[in-house]
Amino acid sequence: MNAQVIETVKRDPQFEELVVKRSHFAWTLCGAMLAIYFGFIFVVAFAPKVLGLSLGGVTTLGIPVGVAVIVSAFVLTGIYVRRANAEFDTITRQIVERAK
Amino acid sequence: MIRFPATAVVAAAAFTLANATFAQAAGVIEGGSKQALNIEAIALFFVFVASTLVITYWAARRMRSAADFYAAGGGITAGQNGLAIAGDYMSAASFLGISGLVFASGYDGLVYSVGWLVGWPIILFLIAERLRNLGKYTFADVVSFRLGQTQIRTLSAVGTLTVVAFYLIAQMVGAGKLIELLFGLPYLYAVIIVGALMMVYVAFGGMVATTWVQIIKACLLLGGATFMAFMVALTFGFSPEAMFQAAVDIHPKKASIMAPGNLITDPISAVSLGIALMFGTAGLPHILMRFFTVSDAKAARKSVFYATGLIGYFYILTFIIGFGAITLLMNDPSFFKVSAGGAYNKITDLLGGTNMAAIHLSNAVGGSILLGFISAVAFATILAVVAGLTLAGASAVSHDLFASVIAKGKLSEDREVAISKITAVAIGIVAIVLGYIFENQNVAFMVGLAFSVAASCNFPVLLMAIMWKGTTTLGAFVGGLLGLVSSVAGVVLGPPVWVKTFGFASAPFPYDNPALFSMAIAFGSIWLFSKLDASKRAQADRAGFEPQYVRSETGIGAVGAVTH
Numbered sequence: 141m142n143a144q145v146i147e148t149v150k151r152d153p154q155f156e157e158l159v160v161k162r163s164h165f166a167w168t169l170c171g172a173m174l175a176i177y178f179g180f181i182f183v184v185a186f187a188p189k190v191l192g193l194s195l196g197g198v199t200t201l202g203i204p205v206g207v208a209v210i211v212s213a214f215v216l217t218g219i220y221v222r223r224a225n226a227e228f229d230t231i232t233r234q235i236v237e238r239a240k
Numbered sequence: 241m242i243r244f245p246a247t248a249v250v251a252a253a254a255f256t257l258a259n260a261t262f263a264q265a266a267g268v269i270e271g272g273s274k275q276a277l278n279i280e281a282i283a284l285f286f287v288f289v290a291s292t293l294v295i296t297y298w299a300a301r302r303m304r305s306a307a308d309f310y311a312a313g314g315g316i317t318a319g320q321n322g323l324a325i326a327g328d329y330m331s332a333a334s335f336l337g338i339s340g341l342v343f344a345s346g347y348d349g350l351v352y353s354v355g356w357l358v359g360w361p362i363i364l365f366l367i368a369e370r371l372r373n374l375g376k377y378t379f380a381d382v383v384s385f386r387l388g389q390t391q392i393r394t395l396s397a398v399g400t401l402t403v404v405a406f407y408l409i410a411q412m413v414g415a416g417k418l419i420e421l422l423f424g425l426p427y428l429y430a431v432i433i434v435g436a437l438m439m440v441y442v443a444f445g446g447m448v449a450t451t452w453v454q455i456i457k458a459c460l461l462l463g464g465a466t467f468m469a470f471m472v473a474l475t476f477g478f479s480p481e482a483m484f485q486a487a488v489d490i491h492p493k494k495a496s497i498m499a500p501g502n503l504i505t506d507p508i509s510a511v512s513l514g515i516a517l518m519f520g521t522a523g524l525p526h527i528l529m530r531f532f533t534v535s536d537a538k539a540a541r542k543s544v545f546y547a548t549g550l551i552g553y554f555y556i557l558t559f560i561i562g563f564g565a566i567t568l569l570m571n572d573p574s575f576f577k578v579s580a581g582g583a584y585n586k587i588t589d590l591l592g593g594t595n596m597a598a599i600h601l602s603n604a605v606g607g608s609i610l611l612g613f614i615s616a617v618a619f620a621t622i623l624a625v626v627a628g629l630t631l632a633g634a635s636a637v638s639h640d641l642f643a644s645v646i647a648k649g650k651l652s653e654d655r656e657v658a659i660s661k662i663t664a665v666a667i668g669i670v671a672i673v674l675g676y677i678f679e680n681q682n683v684a685f686m687v688g689l690a691f692s693v694a695a696s697c698n699f700p701v702l703l704m705a706i707m708w709k710g711t712t713t714l715g716a717f718v719g720g721l722l723g724l725v726s727s728v729a730g731v732v733l734g735p736p737v738w739v740k741t742f743g744f745a746s747a748p749f750p751y752d753n754p755a756l757f758s759m760a761i762a763f764g765s766i767w768l769f770s771k772l773d774a775s776k777r778a779q780a781d782r783a784g785f786e787p788q789y790v791r792s793e794t795g796i797g798a799v800g801a802v803t804h
Contacts, residue, residue, distance in 0.1 A: 149790045159793055166365040173365075177358045181514055184351055184500040185507040191347070192499030197481045198488045200498040206350040206559075209358070210552040214545075216361045221545045224369075229538060232794050239796065 148239045158231045165223065169216050180209050278423055280612025281619075285423075288456070288620045289437065295452045299445035306653040307799075309446035309660065310377035310635055314799065316451055316533040322546025324451045325530050327458030328628050329356070329521075329547070330554050332621045333414060333687060335461065336595045338555065342562020343569075343597035344587050346487070346497025349562055353555040355514050359521030360551065364544040367522060370706050370792040371531045372540035376799050378632075379528040379698065380640045383705045386784025388713035388777055389649075392701075393640040395720045399697040400525040400636035402724065403690045404629050405674075407524075408667075410686035411629070412675030415622040421592050422599065422615040431675040434623060439668035441627040442634060443661040447533060450627045457624040460617045462550065465557040468598070468614070471605035472564030483560075486567040492586050497566070509752045513688075516755030520691030523699030526632035537795050558598070565597040568604045575600045626671070634663040685736035688753060692731055696723035696758035704766045706792060709785040712778040715770025723762025730754020 149155050183190055191202030307313050316324070334356065342349030375382040380396035412431055419430035441449045476482040484498060491497050521527065531540045569575045575591055576584040590596060602614035638660035643651045651659075701720040704711045730749050731737055738747040751757075770778070791797050 143787075145796060146787050146790050149794060149796065150786065155790075155794070162793075170362060170365045173358055173361045177354070177514065177518070178511065180354065181351075181510055182507070185510050188500040198484045198495065198498060199481050200347075202347055202350075202499055203480070203484075206347070206354060207556060209354050210555060213357050213361050214549045214552050217364050217545045217548045220361075220364060221541050224541055225538060236794055236796055 145239050152235050155235050162228050169220055173216055176212050280608055281615035284612050284616035285619050292453045296441055296445035296449040299448035306657050309657045311532040312447040314535050318539040318542035321534050321543035323458045324454040325547035326550035327454035329551055331625045332618050339558045339562040339598040340595040343565045344594045345501050347499055348501050350559050355517040357552055359518040360548040363522045368540045368544050369537040372537045373792050373795040373798045375532050377639050378635050383701050386788045387781055389644050391713050391717045393644045395717050397636040397640040403694050404633040406686040407690040408629050408671050409674050410683045411626050412671050413678050413683045431672055435668045435672035437623055438627045438630050439665050442630045442664040450631050454624045457620045464614050464617050469557045469560040487563050490570045491566050512753040512756035516691045516695050516753050519699045520695035523694030526628040529632055561598050565601040569600050630664050630667050633667050634660045637663040682741050689731045692727040692755045695755045696727035696762050700762035710770050712770045712773040712781040714773045715766045718769045719762050719766030722765045723758055726761045727754050727758035730758055
């Protein structure tokens with residue numbers, strides 16, 4: 141990789157667009173994951189009774205909530221991969237083509 | 241490149257193993273020991289070892305370059321890598337430990353397992369692609385991309401070896417104890433078998449063998465756990481309510497097992513532990529290495545997606561298995577140490593301790609065949625995890641310390657790989673010796689310590705080097721070092737070591753996990769010392785950010801897959 145390629149990429153308006161879009165998206169999802177996880181931990185620490193609320197029988201609210209936290213991790217990665225594989229990879233390919 | 245006579249070693253290893261187990265078999269039968277010899281487990285474990293040795297032989301024959309040795313030539317697919325990453329993560333400790341925790345406390349086990357999972361999305365969003373675009377064999381390649389090679393690689397190697405050492409000791413001691421219990425093999429034999437096999441996998445088969453051992457084990461473990469959870473669900477007609485009702489009726493803690501209990505009493509410790517688990521995952525050298533085994537950023541990304549799904553699924557299975565163990569074991573005295581009067585504690589008297597809950601459950605739902613299968617899988621799990629750790633440690637020594645710091649990049653590829661192989665053997669021997677020394681020590685804190693160091697030394701340095709233009713060699717070096725020292729000090733001076741291991745009444749550092757503080761120290765000092773750094777080196781470091789940034793975002797110039 142030489143200095144000229146770097147210059148070309150840096151000047152490419154789509155590069156700026158890619159980086160801004162992608163990092164915004166990634167940090168948003170990151171924030172969502174942290175909020176879900178630490179939200180869960182804070183409920184466990186400060187209001188454990190909420191998770192002990194009955195859902196009719198012995199099954200408590202904590203069960204679906206806990207499973208939902210696990211599933212949310214998978215879903216968030218899925219959302220990122222989907223958009224990255226389609227949109228971000230296409231833009232990246234175009235930038236790389238132009239820089240050659 | 242040094243060529244090892246792989247066939248001879250494979251034969252020798254199989255022979256030693258055969259002798260060890262058969263000698264033990266004879267001893268157990270003659271002595272009429274209470275420890276039942278687990279024939280099914282031993283037979284199944286033999287099949288596993290034999291097939292992994294065949295793979296190692298195949299991998300050794302295909303290995304032609306350093307890229308093959310360290311990164312499987314970049315030829316692992318996203319699906320395979322997802323399984324291997326999940327395999328690295330689903331250690332015997334998490335399978336047996338979390339199901340045991342659910343068995344003892346119910347819901348708390350779920351709270352704990354969630355913490356282990358949520359690091360994965362963070363890895364994907366922040367570092368996976370950039371790591372793949374910038375690195376070659378070790379995460380130090382990425383950190384030292386534009387920073388001073390000598391300082392940064394030394395720091396990364398120390399960080400790697402510290403994490404590997406603590407993780408490895410915990411695994412070796414756990415392995416010895418577990419195998420002693422499951423197979424009726426003496427502790428020392430078990431430790432030697434584990435150490436010897438991991439040396440063979442890594443020294444002869446490199447990353448290809450290490451990855452395939454991990455993939456096979458991940459499939460076996462997921463298959464076995466799925467079957468057990470299915471059998472539990474079948475018992476209750478696939479009704480979670482029926483299962484929970486039965487568990488609440490039987491468990492001594494009654495309905496409290498359905499809500500968070502005393503696992504988290506102090507929010508600061510809870511947040512600190514959560515942070516250590518989350519960001520420690522993103523700093524584990526043997527996990528980070530896996531991103532260099534796939535062909536490009538797209539595959540790196542997809543492999544995290546698969547791994548997150550598999551690990552999440554696995555934790556849901558362990559939760560069901562833990563509850564299954566409550567319902568199917570607690571009323572059956574044959575699984576407990578029963579006193580003369582016929583009474584037993586339904587939690588603490590479980591034979592072998594609560595961590596054996598999943599093992600006993602396999603016997604309850606599938607008889608001796610499933611017991612043998614799950615025992616063999618537990619053994620295989622330990623082997624696969626220690627092999628990954630050994631490879632990470634060996635790579636840090638050969639690729640970072642020898643090739644870059646000592647030889648300043650003038651070492652030939654063949655010599656570098658040879659050094660890595662010798663180091664793998666050395667690590668194996670050290671692990672056996674340490675496993676022996678620590679036999680009767682409480683090593684439970686060591687996995688937590690490994691995660692704290694990974695979160696406080698490796699991860700901050702990696703993230704700041706990739707993300708922040710202002711990071712300089714001095715800042716990264718001082719910050720990483722302070723993170724390392726403060727995390728180790730926090731663990732040693734905290735309750736897990738100071739009170740539980742050394743036996744003092746109270747600990748100078750009050751929290752179970754120091755990550756919250758040691759990570760803040762690391763990030764803060766990387767920032768501060770980078771800001772204060774006005775050296776020539778610092779100017780070069782900052783100027784180097786732009787090319788690194790373009791490459792990390794686009795993959796232009798990244799190392800691709802090797803085609804033979």
